[in-house]
Structures are given as structure tokens and as C-alpha cells.
Amino acid sequence: MKIRYFDHAATTPVSEKVLNEMLPYFNIQYGNASAMYSLGRQAKRKVEEARKKVADAIKAKSKEIYFTSCGSESDNLAIKGVCYANKEKGNHIITSKIEHHAVLNACKTLEKQGFRVTYLNVNENGFINLGELANSICEDTILISIMFANNEIGTIQPIKQIGEIAHKNNIIFHTDAVQAIGNIKINVDEYNIDLLSMSGHKFYAPKGIGALYVREGINFEKIQDGGHQEKDKRAGTENVAGIVGLGCAIEEIYDNFDEYNKKLLNLRDYYISKLEESGLDIKLNGDKVNRLAGNSNISFKGVNAGELLLALDEARNLCICRLCM
Numbered sequence: 216m217k218i219r220y221f222d223h224a225a226t227t228p229v230s231e232k233v234l235n236e237m238l239p240y241f242n243i244q245y246g247n248a249s250a251m252y253s254l255g256r257q258a259k260r261k262v263e264e265a266r267k268k269v270a271d272a273i274k275a276k277s278k279e280i281y282f283t284s285c286g287s288e289s290d291n292l293a294i295k296g297v298c299y300a301n302k303e304k305g306n307h308i309i310t311s312k313i314e315h316h317a318v319l320n321a322c323k324t325l326e327k328q329g330f331r332v333t334y335l336n337v338n339e340n341g342f343i344n345l346g347e348l349a350n351s352i353c354e355d356t357i358l359i360s361i362m363f364a365n366n367e368i369g370t371i372q373p374i375k376q377i378g379e380i381a382h383k384n385n386i387i388f389h390t391d392a393v394q395a396i397g398n399i400k401i402n403v404d405e406y407n408i409d410l411l412s413m414s415g416h417k418f419y420a421p422k423g424i425g426a427l428y429v430r431e432g433i434n435f436e437k438i439q440d441g442g443h444q445e446k447d448k449r450a451g452t453e454n455v456a457g458i459v460g461l462g463c464a465i466e467e468i469y470d471n472f473d474e475y476n477k478k479l480l481n482l483r484d485y486y487i488s489k490l491e492e493s494g495l496d497i498k499l500n501g502d503k504v505n506r507l508a509g510n511s512n513i514s515f516k517g518v519n520a521g522e523l524l525l526a527l528d529e530a531r532n533l534c535i536c537r538l539c540m
């Protein structure tokens with residue numbers, strides 16, 4: 216039985232093209248990318264091809280991309296890595312109250328280690344206040360970490376302006392772009408981004424592969440000890456199949472960006488307008504305009520969200536995932 220799957224913010228299926236690209240790297244081209252013989256060198260070449268695809272997608276340089284195991288690891292490496300490497304300059308971090316747990320809990324850990332964290336409020340639509348951000352900056356501030364787009368309500372933050380404020384004050388700016396990749400065209404220079412986290416399984420690559428962009432010249436420390444992979448910043452034998460999948464997926468989604476995005480926008484707005492016309496007592500959470508193309512988040516008055524979810528799961532019957540559309 217096919218199902219209607221409405222939770223691409225939680226995870227996406229692996230696209231067929233991505234899956235086929237990946238398959239040989241499990242059992243035919245299975246070389247260790249750090250090995251010097253040809254099987255290893257071939258794997259290494261594919262890893263570097265994928266690195267270029269990821270870099271191209273966000274207008275970065277290949278050497279600024281580090282592969283990780285997931286979005287959570289990228290967030291941890293970015294936040295802890297920057298804080299540990301820059302602790303002589305200060306111990307203050309600014310983030311928001313609506314970040315993913317990977318960011319919030321990394322900050323909690325840092326607080327236990329003597330760092331100070333400001334958690335910015337957001338308004339009713341989920342936006343941080345730029346004035347409050349500027350006012351929170353002090354001499355000790357070394358890092359601002361604000362998510363590009365929220366995973367629940369889809370609100371897209373004014374990333375360019377946040378980056379401007381950070382850079383005017385000589386502060387490093389990290390953004391968790393896990394929800395934004397594939398949904399927004401990102402140019403790390405235009406958006407003033409120094410570090411950016413992404414995760415493959417949110418855009419049709421498999422679970423267990425992520426990447427972190429770190430602008431050339433930004434100091435950050437590794438958080439895991441081991442071999443010299445990823446320029447000594449992320450130990451562990453490269454997940455070659457996953458990396459190939461990530462590269463293929465990001466290329467595929469941006470090659471088809473306009474068409475895909477338009478389809479999602481139409482579906483989103485159709486869905487929201489139908490609910491609005493229905494006469495049900497609903498409230499759209501988040502911003503109507505600055506929200507992810509694939510996101511709708513709605514409260515139904517008097518209805519418990521958990522109960523509604525289970526009832527809808529009971530009534531499932533058709534799949535409208537990207538593969539089936």
C-alpha cells in the first residue's frame with residue numbers, strides 16, 4: 216500500500232539516481248579513500264568529485280567542505296570547534312531559542328565548560344529581532360549561530376543581515392542550513408556565512424552523511440580524535456558511498472531547483488488555501504511569505520496534535536513523495 220508522506224522535514228527517501236550512483240561504492244569500488252593503491256585512489260577521486268559538487272551548490276571552494284556523519288555532527292563540530300579554537304578571544308555565544316537540539320545541546324555543553332550563551336527570543340512568526348541580536352553582542356562574543364530556516368514552522372531568518380551584524384563586529388557566523396539546502400539558493404559569500412551545516416537525508420541522500428562548510432581562514436578545532444581524514448578536522452574512514460550520494464543529491468536538487476521549488480510552492484499554497492477555505496478553525500504558524508516552500512505548520516483549534524497525527528496515520532493510503540509525483 217502506498218502512503219501519503221508529509222514529513223520531508225524529518226527525512227526524505229533516497230532518490231533513485233542517488234541510490235544507483237552509490238551502489239558500486241558498497242561492494243565493487245569499496246576502497247578506503249585514504250589508501251594509496253588504485254582502489255583507494257579511485258575512491259578518493261569520487262570523494263573529491265562529491266566535495267566539488269557540494270561546494271559548487273553553495274558557491275564555496277572544495278577545500279572549505281568537510282564531510283561528517285550528519286547534520287547534528289556538523290552543528291557540534293561548527294559550534295564547539297569554533298569555541299575551542301577561539302577561547303582566548305572570548306567565551307560568549309549568541310544563538311536563538313528555536314534552534315535544533317544539535318545546536319541547543321552543544322551550547323548547553325559549552326555552558327558547563329565555562330562558555331556563556333545568549334538565547335535570543337523569536338517573535339510570533341519565528342523571527343529573531345536584529346536589534347536584540349546587536350544589543351546582545353559584547354566584547355567576549357566569538358560566535359553567532361542562527362538557523363537558516365526552522366524545521367518546525369519553516370521560518371527563514373534574515374541570514375544576510377545577521378551575517379552583516381556578525382562581521383561588522385568581527386564575530387564568526389554559523390548557520391544550521393539543514394532545512395534550507397535544496398529549498399533555498401545559497402551563496403555563502405552573499406549571505407555572509409562563515410560556517411554552514413547540512414545533512415544528506417533532508418534532501419534525498421541517505422541518513423548518516425552530512426557536511427560542514429567552513430570559510431577559509433576561520434579557526435576551528437576537531438572534536439573527535441583519530442586519523443588524519445578531512446584535513447585533520449574529522450577523523451574516521453570516509454563514508455565513500457554516503458559522500459557520493461550527498462554529492463549526487465545536492466547536484467540533482469539544484470539542477471532542478473526552479474521546477475522543484477515551484478511545484479512545492481504551489482502545493483504548499485494550495486494546501487494552505489484549501490484549509491483556509493474549509494471553515495475549520497485553523498492557525499498557520501510561522502510567516503506566510505518567508506517560509507520554506509515545502510513547509511506548512513497548522514494548528515487546528517481544539518485538536519490535539521498527537522491524536523491528529525495518529526488518526527491521519529490510520530487513514531493513510533497514497534504516496535506523494537517526490538519519487539511518485
Ligand SMILES: *Cc1c(COP(=O)(O)O)cnc(C)c1O
Binds near residue numbers: 287288315392416
Ligand atoms: C534534521 C535536522 C538536524 C539534524 O540532522 P541529522 O542529520 O538528522 O543529525 C539539524 N538541524 C535541523 C534544522 C534539522 O532539521
